[in-house]
Amino acid sequence: MEIRRDIYLEKLISKKNNGLIKVVTGVRRCGKSYLLFNLFSDHLKEEKVRADHIIEMAFDSFENRKYRDPEVLYPYLMEKIQDEQMYYVLLDEVQLLDDFESVLNSLVRKKNVDVYVTGSNAKFLSKDIITEFRGRGDEVHMYPLTFAEYMSVYPGDKNDAWRDYVIYGGLPLIFSFNTSDQKADFLKSLFKETYISDIIGRNKVRNKVELEELLNILSSAIGSLTNPSKLSATYKSVKNKTISQTTIKRYIDYLCDSFLIDSAIRYDVKGKKYIDTPAKYYFTDLGLRNARLNFRQVEETHAMENIIFNELKVRGFNVDVGVIPINEKDKNGKNIRKQLEIDFVCNKGSKRYYIQSVFAMPDAAKKQQEQRSLLLTGDGFKKIIITKDVLAPLYNEEGVLVMSVFDFLLDLDSLEK
Known part of the structure; x- marks a missing residue:
């Protein structure tokens, strides 16, 4: 069963390729991961973005624990970026990534990388968008249905x-x-x-x-x-x-x-x-x-x-x-x-x-x-x-x-x- 979340999907689409880190915040289990990995990812595919140019990572998954280390994640992402076309990096529960501010700031400086992240905690995200991202953060706050x-x-x-x-x-x-x-x-x-x-x-x-x-x-x-x-x-x-x-x-x-x-x-x-x-x-x-x-x-x-x-x-x-x-x-x-x-x-x-x-x-x-x-x-x-x-x-x-x-x-x- 697919539940359309058009309010938030349209916000993400309107912010696409704007040079900022799109940060989807909201209470746990309100649908942030689904928005990013299903609805928005499907939109990118409908827009003919190649599958290998959509890079997804859920940090709360057991198999991805090693990527919470920025020294592991960053080389992995750089290896995925092979050409000059636009890459869409979708990162879920990014507050679990150590030193995530530095990683995201490095990614967003690349001209062919568009970054989208989710998080469930205001102290790690909303407030730090101002202090750490220095104007590079663009928040979309999500609610339950x-x-x-x-x-x-x-x-x-x-x-x-x-x-x-x-x-x-x-x-x-x-x-x-x-x-x-x-x-x-x-x-x-x-x-x-x-x-x-x-x-x-x-x-x-x-x-x-x-x-x-x-x-x-x-x-x-x-x-x-x-x-x-x-x-x-x-x-x-x-x-x-x-x-x-x-x-x-x-x-x-x-x-x-x-x-x-x-x-x-x-x-x-x-x-x-x-x-x-x-x-x-x-x-x-x-x-x-x-x-x-x-x-x-x-x-x-x-x-x-x-x-x-x-x-x-x-x-x-x-x-x-x-x-x-x-x-x-x-x-x-x-x-x-x-x-x-x-x-x-x-x-x-x-x-x-x-x-x-x-x-x-x-x-x-x-x-x-x-x-x-x-x-x-x-x-x-x-x-x-x-x-x-x-x-x-x-x-x-x-x-x-x-x-x-x-x-x-x-x-x-x-x-x-």
Whole structure:
């Protein structure tokens, strides 16, 4: 079964032969290797690139362990390059290659070598692109399957697909399993044996229990505003143990660096400034999040918000949490200052959208509550409410676009309509 990943394939094709190192990053098992060795390699062959001019190396394979040594790999690659025609070098899990920065910089200096690499760790790749590649790196960040990609191979209707997607997420390998138990066991094992072990080993975490408890707390609170201080207090109340804010921040950095979670920080729409804390955290894949909680806490409301956040990131938006400060009177007539929230302030170039994720709007009161902050932004950017209710996209009397989550997810141009 082939799952098309056209968003990322088109990005790679557009960057072909640009003289930079194309770096495909993303959480483990999201499909980076398949993108490189299947979809992109097939594209090269369709473009009549000879097979001996496509050089592939997966560093996480047992048979390729010796090539993790640059003194072995580099001569091997040079031996493969026999003429002046363009060679395409595809390297998978390149963070396992010792001194990979020097090897890649040497390769990219050759006029007839186009380099593509994948990696699963931000510390070894995204940050070093700037410091080590000195402008020679060109990143393509990959996510698990979007709902549209998931639907393209799902053997059922969108409602059944949504139910499974909310529970088991979008890692492509989920389609290798037929039963609910098989999918759940796969995700739980993957989380424990791959993600946790990888994070602990790479960062030399001494207290595994602390990290796992923090993961449980973050998993239970997706889409909720929090910060190291609140998390430390929660840890104290739940486990009756103390964990410092500094340690929590370090652990969160580890989770972000492994692409397991992502954050949205607050942005004061009126004051046009960022508020660093608290922030919201979302899981890159809901299936992994649910597996962490043993599938005991699958709330569709929070899941929908997480899915919308990931979709916006896939579409290339910078995504913040909007804050609208207001003054109003309490029941005693006293002035009080409050902050209204906009779930997502989405920016890309000159475009901006304000979006609320609302699972259901059963009445006019709920509608007014949800769109109040949108109507107080004081600017002309598009305001959108995304709801689970099945309806055709429409503009209400206040000029707010209301659309179903299916219309949003299944149409890449949905925000433009």
